[in-house]
Amino acid sequence: MNTDIFDEFESEVQSYARSFPVVFERAEGCYLYDTDGKQYLDFLAGAGTLNYGHNHPVLKKALLSHIEENGITHGLDLHTSAKQKFLENLQSLILEPRGLNYVVQFTGPTGTNAVEAALKLARNVTGRHNIISFTNGFHGVSLGAMAATGNSHHREASGIPLTGVTTVPFDGYMGDSLDTAALLEQMIDDPSSGVDHPAAIIVETVQGEGGLNAASEKWLQQVDRICHERDILLIVDDIQAGCGRTGTFFSFEPAGIKPDIVTMSKSLSGFGLPFAVVLIRPELDQWKPGEHNGTFRGNNHAFTTAAQTIETFWSDDRFQQHIGERARQMQSGLEKIVRNAPQGMLKLKGRGMMQGIECPDGEMASAVSRAAFARDMIIETSGSEDQVVKCLCPLIISEAELSTGLQILAEAFNEVIARKYSKAS
């Protein structure tokens, strides 16, 4: 397979392509196909953008008929029937049944755009500049969002100081011995802690890029209370953990909290189309017209597939049950891999369909990813040292497909562990 044009002509900034150096041509459901027609099981799924798989027939049909009827493609922020349908479905099938009251801001169509808007709004509404974010958090790579991102690999590329954010330890950062919510509360209340009273706290309930660290419900409730009692806004960045990935539409539902602001993107369109929104508690919607904008904030193709996605998957609880079943299957498969490895070597991470296995180092995790690729499976790593092998397969995956994926993963781990030991002896 010839990849010369990518090697010679595309910027060195490419990353995922380095792990899977083939040319992909088609995709359907949980599978990608290269130009030789070879099939790969996709456990990366657009880094969580393809929760409903590739080219889902119902979503594809909705998009094709929208185009066929000369439906609007680009609409800035004009009222369109596609946007109307999306808003109606979001309100009646997602927000109302969950007792959530938000207005919707359409931003430029990437996650980092939504995060920028959320931080900007929080600062303007409160008149404070500081934002609290957490160790290993990832919120995007534009300057404001990157200031709230922990990863030094990304931060070092900024070229200018990243300011306006205080980073504090996430749940479990120091193991079970330290209650990091209590520490957070103490630091906010101590006038000499050096932490400026924040406009907002931004948090992922499960840190996707940061290594599948899952916050406990209790910890999230503590953070929510700390915010409430002190007039600090709570922003949940649900860009990766949302849209069903952890088992419920919003990842914060099991904790029973109602964030002030929620950022959504990745799987929101359902079809892999660029799309991002900020959900805002109505009293906080103090934007002046056009104060924040973005040429591509009216991606009507994404509105069309997003509206259809909500209707198809979220109008009753069948899909949620399916995710629960697959999540349990994933967990028991991964637990078996951990059990079969030398005691203490591997650790299960994450929750829902956002689980993975932590290796002792990034080298081992990337060897596992390579061994899986040799078995025609696409799977990536995350975490501060890229040490976590991360299962992000489409949520629509069948029992048999998931079982195949877990089997491949088990073989990949076996191979890498065996190699490690043969080298050691």
Ligand SMILES: *Cc1c(COP(=O)(O)O)cnc(C)c1O
């Ligand atoms: C991917 C991601 C972002 C950034 O989204 P982009 O579309 O890459 O800008 C922000 N927050 C979280 C939690 C993410 O997973």
